[in-house]
Amino acid sequence: MNLEEPNEVSSSRVDENKMASPVDMNRTEADDQEKKSNIIVFRLGEEEYGLRIDQIKEVVITPRITKVPLTPSYVKGVANIRGNILAIIDLEDKFALNNTISETSGYTLVVESHEYNMAILVKDVPNTLSVADTDIDYSPSVVADMQGEQDYINGIIKINDRLIILIDIFKIITKEDLKPVLGA
Amino acid sequence: MNQEELKQIFLAEAEASFEELNRLFTQLEKNTTDREATEAIFRIIHTLKGNAAAMGFEDIASIGHLLEDIFSEIRKGKIVLTSMVFNDLFKAIDKLGEMIDGIKVNKKTPYKGLRAKLKVILRNLKGDIEFEATQGGESSEEKDQALDSILASKVELQEEKVEANAYNEQPVPIGVPLADEFEEETDEEKKAKITFSDFVQVPVSKLDTLLNLVGELAIEKDRIIAQGASFGTTNEYTRLYRITSDLQYSVMGVRLVQIGALFHKFHRIVRDVATLEGKKVNLKLEGTEIEIDRNVLQIISDSMIHLVRNAVSHGIEGPEERKKKGKKPEGNILLRASSDKEYVIIEVIDDGNGVDAKKIRKKVLEKNLATPETLSALSDDDVVKFIFEPGFSSVENVTSVSGRGVGMDVVKRAVDAVGGKINTKTILGQGTTFSLSLPSSMAVKSALLFVVNDVEYAIPLSFTEAVISVKKSAIHKVGNGLVTSHLEETISVMFLKDIFECANNDELLEPHLLHKSFDKINTDDSKINIVVVSVDNRMIGFVVDRLLQQKEIIEKPLGKPVENARFISGATILGNGNVCLVLDANDISEFLFKPTFATV
Numbered sequence: 131m132n133l134e135e136p137n138e139v140s141s142s143r144v145d146e147n148k149m150a151s152p153v154d155m156n157r158t159e160a161d162d163q164e165k166k167s168n169i170i171v172f173r174l175g176e177e178e179y180g181l182r183i184d185q186i187k188e189v190v191i192t193p194r195i196t197k198v199p200l201t202p203s204y205v206k207g208v209a210n211i212r213g214n215i216l217a218i219i220d221l222e223d224k225f226a227l228n229n230t231i232s233e234t235s236g237y238t239l240v241v242e243s244h245e246y247n248m249a250i251l252v253k254d255v256p257n258t259l260s261v262a263d264t265d266i267d268y269s270p271s272v273v274a275d276m277q278g279e280q281d282y283i284n285g286i287i288k289i290n291d292r293l294i295i296l297i298d299i300f301k302i303i304t305k306e307d308l309k310p311v312l313g314a
Numbered sequence: 315m316n317q318e319e320l321k322q323i324f325l326a327e328a329e330a331s332f333e334e335l336n337r338l339f340t341q342l343e344k345n346t347t348d349r350e351a352t353e354a355i356f357r358i359i360h361t362l363k364g365n366a367a368a369m370g371f372e373d374i375a376s377i378g379h380l381l382e383d384i385f386s387e388i389r390k391g392k393i394v395l396t397s398m399v400f401n402d403l404f405k406a407i408d409k410l411g412e413m414i415d416g417i418k419v420n421k422k423t424p425y426k427g428l429r430a431k432l433k434v435i436l437r438n439l440k441g442d443i444e445f446e447a448t449q450g451g452e453s454s455e456e457k458d459q460a461l462d463s464i465l466a467s468k469v470e471l472q473e474e475k476v477e478a479n480a481y482n483e484q485p486v487p488i489g490v491p492l493a494d495e496f497e498e499e500t501d502e503e504k505k506a507k508i509t510f511s512d513f514v515q516v517p518v519s520k521l522d523t524l525l526n527l528v529g530e531l532a533i534e535k536d537r538i539i540a541q542g543a544s545f546g547t548t549n550e551y552t553r554l555y556r557i558t559s560d561l562q563y564s565v566m567g568v569r570l571v572q573i574g575a576l577f578h579k580f581h582r583i584v585r586d587v588a589t590l591e592g593k594k595v596n597l598k599l600e601g602t603e604i605e606i607d608r609n610v611l612q613i614i615s616d617s618m619i620h621l622v623r624n625a626v627s628h629g630i631e632g633p634e635e636r637k638k639k640g641k642k643p644e645g646n647i648l649l650r651a652s653s654d655k656e657y658v659i660i661e662v663i664d665d666g667n668g669v670d671a672k673k674i675r676k677k678v679l680e681k682n683l684a685t686p687e688t689l690s691a692l693s694d695d696d697v698v699k700f701i702f703e704p705g706f707s708s709v710e711n712v713t714s715v716s717g718r719g720v721g722m723d724v725v726k727r728a729v730d731a732v733g734g735k736i737n738t739k740t741i742l743g744q745g746t747t748f749s750l751s752l753p754s755s756m757a758v759k760s761a762l763l764f765v766v767n768d769v770e771y772a773i774p775l776s777f778t779e780a781v782i783s784v785k786k787s788a789i790h791k792v793g794n795g796l797v798t799s800h801l802e803e804t805i806s807v808m809f810l811k812d813i814f815e816c817a818n819n820d821e822l823l824e825p826h827l828l829h830k831s832f833d834k835i836n837t838d839d840s841k842i843n844i845v846v847v848s849v850d851n852r853m854i855g856f857v858v859d860r861l862l863q864q865k866e867i868i869e870k871p872l873g874k875p876v877e878n879a880r881f882i883s884g885a886t887i888l889g890n891g892n893v894c895l896v897l898d899a900n901d902i903s904e905f906l907f908k909p910t911f912a913t914v
Contacts, residue, residue, distance in 0.1 A: 196769060196893040198872075199814040200822070200880045208876065208895075210887045213530045217876045247873030303875040 165263045169287065170239070171294055172256035175227025180259070180287060180294040187242035189255055192218075195233060206233060206251065211240055217248040224302065241299055250299070259294075261287050266296060319572075321417070324369050326513035328414045331362045335407050339400070346395040356385040362410075373425050374413050380432035381406055387436070399435065406432060415509070518608065521569050528565045529868035530887070531558055532758075536865075537889040566755045569609070573651045573660070574602030576611055580622055584647060587626040594633055594644040595626055601651035606658045607755045610732045614660075614752060617725040621662045621748050622647065624722075629666030629746055639743065641665070657734075657776075658754045665745040669738070671697045681706060698738050699850065702726040730900045733759065733774055733869075733883070735850075759869060761886075763862035763894065764845065766810045770894045772867055772886060773856070777847040777899040781861060787838040795828050795906070798855060800846055806906060807844060807855035810897075813881060813905070822905070831857070849903035856902075869896050881905070 168183040190211055195218050197207040204224035208215050218238065222229050231253045239256065240249045268285040282301035287294040335358055342351040363378030381403075388395065409428050416423045535558045539551045577599045588595040630636075630645030637643055648663040671694035678684050678700050689697070700706055701722045729736045734752040753759060753776075761772040762781070782800055789798045789807055796807040809831035816822050835842070844855040867886040872879060883898035 194892055196885075196895060198876055198879050198882060198895065200816055200818070201876055203817065205876060208872065208885055208893050210891055210893045213526065213887065215870055215872065215885045215887065215893055217873070219875075245874055248875060 166260045167263060167266070169259045169261050169294070169296065170256045171259050172239070172252040173230070173254065174222050174225065174252075175230060177227065178292060178294045179221070180296045181239070181299055182284075182296070183258065185242060185299050187240040189252075190238050190240060190249075192233060192236050192238045192251060209238075209249070211238070211249060214247060216240065217246075219248055219250045219303075221250055221302070243300065246300065246303065248303070259287075259289075261289065265289055320369065322513070324365055324371075325414065325417060326511045326515070327365060328362060328374070328417075329509070329511045330515065331358050332407070332411045332414055334358055335410070339404060339407060342395070343397075343400050349389075352385060352389055356382065356389055359385060371413070371417060373423065374410060376429055377406060377410055377413070377425055377432070380429060380436065381410075383436050384432065402431060402435060521565075521608075524565055525569065526870070528558075528562050529870075532562050532866075532868065533887055533889055540889060562758070566607070566758070569607050569755070570605035571608045571611060572602060573604045573606055573611070573658070574599070576615055576618060577602050577649050577651070580618075580649060583619060583622060584626055587623050588630075591627050592632060593626065593630055595630055596644050596646050598646065598648045599650075600648065604651040604653050604658055605754065606651075606752065610658075610734075610752055610754070613732050614728050614734075614750065617728040617750075618660070618662070620722070620725055622649070625662055625664040625666065625746070625748075629664040629668075631667050653754060654751070656754055656759070657751050659749055659751050661747055661749045663745065663747045668742040668744055668746050669698050669701065669740040670742055674698060674700055677706065695738075698740055701738070702736070730898075731883075733776065735776075758866050760864060761867045761869075761896065762845065762864050763888075764843075764858040765860040765862060766814060766858050768859075770862065770888065770892065771810075771858075771897055772865075772894050773845060773847065773897040773899060774869075775864065777849060778845055779848045779853060780846040782844050782846060782855070783841050784844060785838060786832075786835050786840050786842060789832065789842065791829060791832070794825050796832055798844070800844075800853065800855065803853065805846065805853040805855050807857060808902075808906060809857040811857075811859075813902070847899050849899050852903060852907070854899075854903055854906065856897075867894070867896070 169180040170183055170186050171178055171180045173179075193209040193211060195207040195209045198205065198217075201207075204220050206218040206220050209218050220231065220233075221227075222231055231251045233251065237252050237255055238249045239252055266285040266287050282298050284296040284298045287296055335355060338351045338355050338358070342348050342355065345351075359378050359382045363375050363382055366372075366374035366378060384403075406428055409423065409425060412423045413425065415421075535551075535554060539555060542551050580599075581597055584595055584597045625647050626645075630647070631639070631641075633643035636645065646665045648661070650659075650661045650663065652659050652661075674697050675689055678689055678697070679686060683700060683703055683706065684692075702725070703723060706722065726736055729750055729752070732752055734750055737749045737751070738746065739749070740746040760775040762775060762778055763770055763772050765771070780800065784798055789796050796809075797804050798807050799805070808828055811831045812827050813822060816827070821827070843858050843861055845858055845861075846853055846855050848854075869884040869886050871877065871884045872882065881898055881901050882895050883901070884896045885893050886896060888894050
């Protein structure tokens with residue numbers, strides 16, 4: 131993967147010109163004295179969510195999605211992204227948030243993984259944010275999940291007035307979720 | 315596989331092992347306590363020895379065996395390696411290299427002296443002798459050189475002496491006379507030459523990537539040619555078409571391996587199982603030169619092991635029983651491969667007892683896999699198919715070899731997974747034949763494209779029998795399902811819409827699900843398009859909205875998190891860039907005919 135714009139630590143929007151072409155999100159780790167993490171921030175419903183940059187491969191305009199029968203409703207289907215067939219996940223559906231994302235006009239975050247072939251729908255091109263580790267609250271026990279699924283919430287980032295929920299994309303898709311897919 | 319090809323493969327592997335050994339030895343010499351290196355050396359030598367023995371290269375096997383013994387002692391921590399031992403070990407490795415080279419030119423390398431010396435090392439190791447005490451490591455080099463000239467002329471004598479020493483119970487000091495292996499290798503140039511194998515080892519993942527790329531190229535080619543056709547410039551693309559096709563088939567060809575690679579492993583498996591069961595079994599192989607995609611072979615290899623083990627432990631009777639039946643005491647198992655267009659047929663044939671349909675019927679009822687009524691209506695051939703049902707095991711006694719109730723269903727699933735078919739022919743008292751029909755390449759298959767609910771789907775042509783168009787009035791409700799007649803035969807019909815529109819499994823089990831779309835059609839005259847498929851010798855009609863063309867597709871499996879999606883075996887990318895799902899006819903048939911559903 132290309133490492134363009136090294137150390138470009140900003141919360142500004144990704145250059146507008148790049149929106150049409152896939153944006154390469156992988157940058158080198160910020161090397162400041164204080165340990166910082168680069169977080170990709172995107173809106174889901176009325177909340178801001180964040181993913182660690184190393185879990186994301188690229189951002190593309192949402193391609194045409196082919197529905198797959200008998201999959202959970204948050205699996206929107208599969209799509210062709212650069213010759214790879216990826217499952218398209220709608221996290222707003224998964225987290226039961228207000229539906230703000232359009233399947234035909236939004237963007238798709240491609241997840242970097244050997245195990246999973248998937249991508250998640252987002253409304254706008256996401257921002258990158260460099261966050262000091264001290265700004266991440268790793269003990270969000272406040273978020274009690276009745277199903278005991280809070281595993282995927284990695285931490286809460288509080289910067290100024292913003293509250294960003296840092297999630298682990300690979301923990302979101304659990305075996306429990308896949309059961310209806312597996313069939314009887 | 316012919317002997318020459320086996321030899322080539324052995325040589326390629328042996329040379330790779332030799333390189334690796336050299337590297338590991340150097341590593342070990344630097345850090346003599348490196349356990350990983352020791353383990354790796356032991357493993358490589360073990361494999362090399364085994365392969366050499368199988369190929370009949372006794373010299374390599376013999377040296378390998380001794381080295382293996384030595385390293386097994388080192389592994390146990392019985393001895394500390396010293397530079398002295400290393401000199402000898404390096405010589406042994408060099409000798410192995412010479413022997414491997416010697417195979418190419420049919421030249422035998424003398425090795426008795428080396429063997430004797432290794433034996434001595436081993437003996438000394440076992441006797442817990444400190445070599446360092448008997449010999450100063452530093453000086454041995456010089457002594458070696460000094461002795462070179464003397465010993466070169468006394469090769470034969472030396473050899474005898476070494477042999478004699480080897481059988482002497484007295485610990486022999488390692489070093490001066492022995493460490494100096496008589497240098498038959500007078501040709502120094504030869505030693506310095508670096509040789510390269512004619513084979514390149516490529517990780518399968520790289521081949522997969524290559525195949526994916528070629529697949530994309532083929533799709534792009536289709537798109538461009540389709541575009542060109544609309545401008546009337548098709549001729550321009552003939553060359554492009556030819557080159558991409560050739561490229562595609564070449565890449566597919568690279569992935570093909572000879573079936574013998576799998577078949578030859580069964581000599582041992584059959585022998586082991588037969589010994590365990592106290593039976594005598596001859597294994598015959600046919601068609602080992604037939605080629606098949608490496609991934610197909612890998613996926614079905616476990617199934618093959620299962621089938622063969624089953625044939626030995628359940629199929630072939632014991633010698634006494636066979637004599638009673640007037641058969642020869644030795645049972646026969648034949649593994650036969652043959653190719654049939656895009657398919658490779660692998661047959662596992664035994665001349666054992668066959669499958670007793672009566673026993674199967676009894677078992678089916680016991681396990682509640684079918685109602686007595688349905689069962690009595692089935693022919694013996696159909697009943698035998700129950701052995702592929704999950705949780706079915708027909709042998710009363712579970713043995714260590716086979717028959718834990720898992721197995722045959724797994725075999726069927728593996729065959730389904732590669733888009734193949736499995737058939738059983740059995741004659742009671744005379745034997746059973748399992749025949750697996752597998753695609754020779756997983757990459758390209760012909761498929762029929764159609765549309766359901768504005769979404770394109772594909773179904774491999776290997777399943778399709780016919781495409782028919784009938785009026786609504788020709789379809790009838792029977793029970794919870796639908797039927798129509800095709801070529802005088804009654805076949806089940808289903809609207810694919812009905813199952814694709816379900817959101818979850820509960821909806822799938824609704825009793826009147828299969829009538830839903832049918833009921834929505836108002837006019838009796840409406841034409842209904844049906845793709846007739848044949849699964850497990852059963853015909854099913856899939857009702858589709860619209861038929862598209864027939865096309866060569868490259869099916870890719872769906873990855874996580876949708877890899878287990880029901881009714882879908884994979885997906886392909888069409889010329890327009892859209893993803894098209896490939897139907898899993900086996901799964902749909904299973905859903906339609908599975909006992910729980912049929913008896914709701």
